[in-house]
Amino acid sequence: MIPMDATSCFTLRESRDLACAVYRHADLPVAELEERDFEGGEFKLRPLETVRDRTALVLQCLAGTAEVPLSERLVRLLFLLYGLRDAGALRRIALLPYLTFARKDRRTQTRDPVNSRYIAQLLEAAGVDRVITLDVHNPAALDNAFRVPVDHLSALPLMVDHFATRLHDAQLTIASPDIGGVKRAQIFRELLEARLGREVELAFFEKRRTKGVVSGDALVGTVKGRTVLVVDDLCATGNTLKRAAEVCTRVGARAIYAAVTHAPYPPGIVSVVADPAITGVITTDSAGYHFGPLPPDGAGKLTVLSIAPLFGEALRRMLSGKPLAPLLQHWPVVEPGG
Secondary structure, three states, rough: OOOOOHHEEEEEEEHHHHHHHHHOOOOEEEEOEEEEEHHOOOOEEEEEEOEEEEEEEEEOOOOOOOOOOOOOHHHHHHHHHHHHHOOOOEEEEEEEEOOOOOOOOOOOOOOOOOHHHHHHHHHHOOOOOEEEOOOOHHHHHHHHOOOOOEEEOOOOHHHHHHHHHHHHOOOOEEEEOOOOHHHHHHHHHHHHHHHHHHOOEEEEOOEEEEEEEOEEEEEEEOOOEEEEEEEEEEEOOHHHHHHHHHHHHHHOOOOEEEEEEEOHHHHHHHHHHOOOOOOOEEEEEOOOOOOOOOOOOOOEEEEEOHHHHHHHHHHHHHOOOOOOHHHHOOOOOOOOOO
16 A cells, blocks of 8 residues: 555656546646756756655656657656656656557567567666556566566456447447457457347457568458447557458448557547548547547547546555456446445
8 A cells, every 4th residue: 555645646748638637536636847848859857846755656658749759758758767766756656558669579570679678678777666557469478578567457448338338239249350359359348248248249350461561351250230349459550440341341240340449640540530431439548649630521430538537546546555456347446335
């Protein structure tokens, strides 16, 4: 248990909107931080309150924008963690809704890098004691990369709640856009079956990637005449989701929805929204920014779920010594006797 009155909650300005919402849901005040910019891209980050012998939380969105590229966001996070350690913070916990570089978690070619391990080593070198993140690409690989505790939250219960209240009478199939995501789709299916009280079909698509070129369009499972929910961890270019929708349309699906936790590159998710084969798109605000104006043919098709209540509840539980596991099962969380 970590006393809430011995906790300092920081954020960097590029992540302030999301961080303030998270801390508000956790009933925690935002600590003041001096952020000064200098010529040539240098900067200074200084806590404006004591952190000695306190637990310091830092929320940073590691999805780059034109204004604050990914590399700058990462360096600013590392410098703040270093600074908090030097200022005497007893513990340093990084809240990373979208953990960058996590997709490259194994070697597939000679001399391939393992970026997920490198990002873990950078964070640990900066003094992080714990990481809380959301729907990483491969949780097992990330656990192996880190030597400090990592809590994996999931937006799947949020998405299940969204669909269960809107498509409760539809004949549903949960689909993974590739074999690697079948486990994620299976978890989604089990959560949805428990919520609806009936069986839901499962399907998956073939996908091969060679030198950046994606191919393969085989489909395993029943989608004809059904409403298909294509579930994935993130949407980068949107090509994988659009390929899946094309195959579903060709074999006679009634409706196709895309459900992805992360949209770190807005043009990618916008292209999915604009695809006429896709009925609706569900994502979260884990990237920490707004997606801007949508094309006319995509109006009303995009729903962005807030992760602030999820992360806020996770913080409340962590600081009070309660388990985080119930957050992976259903949303909203109902305490026993509540």
